[in-house]
Amino acid sequence: MKKILNDPKDFVDESLRGILLAHGSQLRALDEDPRAIVRADAPVAGKVAITTGGGYGHIPVFLGYVGAGLADGVCVGNVFNSPSADTMLAVTKAVDGGAGVLYLYGNYFGDKMNFDLAQELAQDEDIAVESVRIADDVASAPRDEREKRRGVAGLFYAYKIAGACAAAGASLAEVKRTAEKVNANVATLGVGFSPCTIPASGQPTFSLAADDIGLGIGIHGEPGIKEKKMTEAKALVGEMLEYLSRDLALGGGEEVSVLVNGLGSTPPEELYLAYGEVVQWLDRQGVRIYRAYVGEYATSLEMAGFSLSLLKLDAELKKYLDAPANSPFFKQI
Amino acid sequence: MKKILNDPKDFVDESLRGILLAHGSQLRALDEDPRAIVRADAPVAGKVAITTGGGYGHIPVFLGYVGAGLADGVCVGNVFNSPSADTMLAVTKAVDGGAGVLYLYGNYFGDKMNFDLAQELAQDEDIAVESVRIADDVASAPRDEREKRRGVAGLFYAYKIAGACAAAGASLAEVKRTAEKVNANVATLGVGFSPCTIPASGQPTFSLAADDIGLGIGIHGEPGIKEKKMTEAKALVGEMLEYLSRDLALGGGEEVSVLVNGLGSTPPEELYLAYGEVVQWLDRQGVRIYRAYVGEYATSLEMAGFSLSLLKLDAELKKYLDAPANSPFFKQI
Numbered sequence: 001m002k003k004i005l006n007d008p009k010d011f012v013d014e015s016l017r018g019i020l021l022a023h024g025s026q027l028r029a030l031d032e033d034p035r036a037i038v039r040a041d042a043p044v045a046g047k048v049a050i051t052t053g054g055g056y057g058h059i060p061v062f063l064g065y066v067g068a069g070l071a072d073g074v075c076v077g078n079v080f081n082s083p084s085a086d087t088m089l090a091v092t093k094a095v096d097g098g099a100g101v102l103y104l105y106g107n108y109f110g111d112k113m114n115f116d117l118a119q120e121l122a123q124d125e126d127i128a129v130e131s132v133r134i135a136d137d138v139a140s141a142p143r144d145e146r147e148k149r150r151g152v153a154g155l156f157y158a159y160k161i162a163g164a165c166a167a168a169g170a171s172l173a174e175v176k177r178t179a180e181k182v183n184a185n186v187a188t189l190g191v192g193f194s195p196c197t198i199p200a201s202g203q204p205t206f207s208l209a210a211d212d213i214g215l216g217i218g219i220h221g222e223p224g225i226k227e228k229k230m231t232e233a234k235a236l237v238g239e240m241l242e243y244l245s246r247d248l249a250l251g252g253g254e255e256v257s258v259l260v261n262g263l264g265s266t267p268p269e270e271l272y273l274a275y276g277e278v279v280q281w282l283d284r285q286g287v288r289i290y291r292a293y294v295g296e297y298a299t300s301l302e303m304a305g306f307s308l309s310l311l312k313l314d315a316e317l318k319k320y321l322d323a324p325a326n327s328p329f330f331k332q333i
Numbered sequence: 334m335k336k337i338l339n340d341p342k343d344f345v346d347e348s349l350r351g352i353l354l355a356h357g358s359q360l361r362a363l364d365e366d367p368r369a370i371v372r373a374d375a376p377v378a379g380k381v382a383i384t385t386g387g388g389y390g391h392i393p394v395f396l397g398y399v400g401a402g403l404a405d406g407v408c409v410g411n412v413f414n415s416p417s418a419d420t421m422l423a424v425t426k427a428v429d430g431g432a433g434v435l436y437l438y439g440n441y442f443g444d445k446m447n448f449d450l451a452q453e454l455a456q457d458e459d460i461a462v463e464s465v466r467i468a469d470d471v472a473s474a475p476r477d478e479r480e481k482r483r484g485v486a487g488l489f490y491a492y493k494i495a496g497a498c499a500a501a502g503a504s505l506a507e508v509k510r511t512a513e514k515v516n517a518n519v520a521t522l523g524v525g526f527s528p529c530t531i532p533a534s535g536q537p538t539f540s541l542a543a544d545d546i547g548l549g550i551g552i553h554g555e556p557g558i559k560e561k562k563m564t565e566a567k568a569l570v571g572e573m574l575e576y577l578s579r580d581l582a583l584g585g586g587e588e589v590s591v592l593v594n595g596l597g598s599t600p601p602e603e604l605y606l607a608y609g610e611v612v613q614w615l616d617r618q619g620v621r622i623y624r625a626y627v628g629e630y631a632t633s634l635e636m637a638g639f640s641l642s643l644l645k646l647d648a649e650l651k652k653y654l655d656a657p658a659n660s661p662f663f664k665q666i
Contacts, residue, residue, distance in 0.1 A: 001563075002527065002544070002563050002637065003603055004569070004599065004604070004606050004607045004639065005565065005566055005603070006566050006567055006606075011602075014566075014606045014609055015603070015605045015609070016605075017606075017609045018606055018607070018608040018609035018612075018627070019605045021608065021625075022605065022608055022625045022627050056602065057600070057602060059600070059601045059602055194335065196600075213335060230334075230335050232339045233339050233347075234339055236337070264598065264600060265597065265598030265635045265637070267390070267392070267529075267597060267632065267634045267635050268392045268393075268632075268662075269344075269348045269389065269392055269634065270336055270337035270338070271337070271351075272348045272349075272350075272351030272352045273338065273339075273344065273347045273350075273351055274337045275351040275354065275355055276351035276354060279351075279354050292354075294351070299600065299601075301600045301602065302598045302600050304598070304635070306337065326666055329601075331664040331666060333659055333664060333666065
């Protein structure tokens, strides 16, 4: 295993230590617990706070979206494992500026269990908490069973838009409503080329034949729609967009934001090539791209592959998408 | 070869098309040639312009540093191959705002040959041009033969500092002097874990045994100092910093900027773990870190591994390092 590691069991804490050392002007740990991180200026009085969390290994998801115009705090689990309810409660109390807290995270069983418990405990302490679980992976369930879908790169849009809404001074109910609007209007499909290896186990998350790819494979290696032979970019992007377009019922005339997300080791040079194909395909369908993001927004350590996300836009979503944001891992000027 | 590709011979142009489509508000191609890219607002009247260029496959090097507070134009070659003198001349003419142009690029034979020719041709057209070749890779030659060193991640510091100097209204001679000051004060050492594959050839850039790493291997797979067994992060970072510290004659009391650069597929989680080790090591030596950068700043497609760079600082370099910058691939607010 050629990884930058000391003892694999210290991987998460040592990595978080580096992040806190590098970005101390923007992030701080609570009581020197690197698993509980908040904006350096938290709590922001009168602002709805957004907290998130989940397993480690998906940077910039989750902690990379703690910053101005985004989320306020995060709790960090072990690699691909949920953090605890206690940590989420501590983060909740630290970020609450008196206007309530939105829990915004990916739709996974372990996270839901722990964060629901934290929500109850916070409410017992008279902090208003609401929760929205992002469920954007079209490969994991059909749209009419959306509560079963996994949360993947669409999380980025939820942080961006709910974060901008909160920064604009909206109420907890409004911030929750915009997060739910993102959830209803976003769809993601990923494709895996090769797995990552979890440091503590030394095991790859999945295996594929030398020229096979996994369409719809999850960011923890969950099974996808099918395995298939690698094809040219144009055909692959077209097939992925067929799924997304059908899921969002795009008929032409819509405006969307596009996210081409690298899963870890796929170079930006390839992601941009994919983006060129996305532009051509959507143009043929009469769908207009309002704003595009290309890069690493939700990863799985060194997994190879990428995902495409489409977010169907209206005037409100466009306004919040355009707002500035500033975290150590995502800046929009 | 599981890459996002159509015909491998179209890789560079199709990838550049995607970049220009995604970032049209900040970058534009000259005469629809995607190999010649300038800032959307070029030329900036009265400002010294900085142009750069080199082979493709190192994003954000080179084109990722075209932006405000950085470089003004770039010419793009094939993967790991120099662009032409003609393209560099076209870029030079498009960015010249009347205050002259600095050619700032990595120290490689092919680039020097082509850009020296472009410089002559530009001077024939009465454009003042100076050149600085960044040569920061300590593995490629000893310091007293620095003109033989390869240019690697230290290029980032040259763009950042010379770019800020030019943005501040300095003369061509001043901008050149600051770039040369960076060159004299920066040192980089990389380590490769696994190679990348060039799309057009399908061949990996080097090969290593399953538990071997290449200390000092170049970003095109050039031979390094030695192959050795993978070790724990603390020992590996310490060994790399010994080379850099000796090269820069650090004795304690200095201030440096640190760059932990991922070469492609090494996850940010690991890079930050390395940064934590850098902090501890430099602290023991009495060297103060003024500003740190961790992420992908000079890559080699999907090569695994990382490099460490140290830039020895003085008041002038700190001032320019702190200045804002804004390109599609690098933002400092």
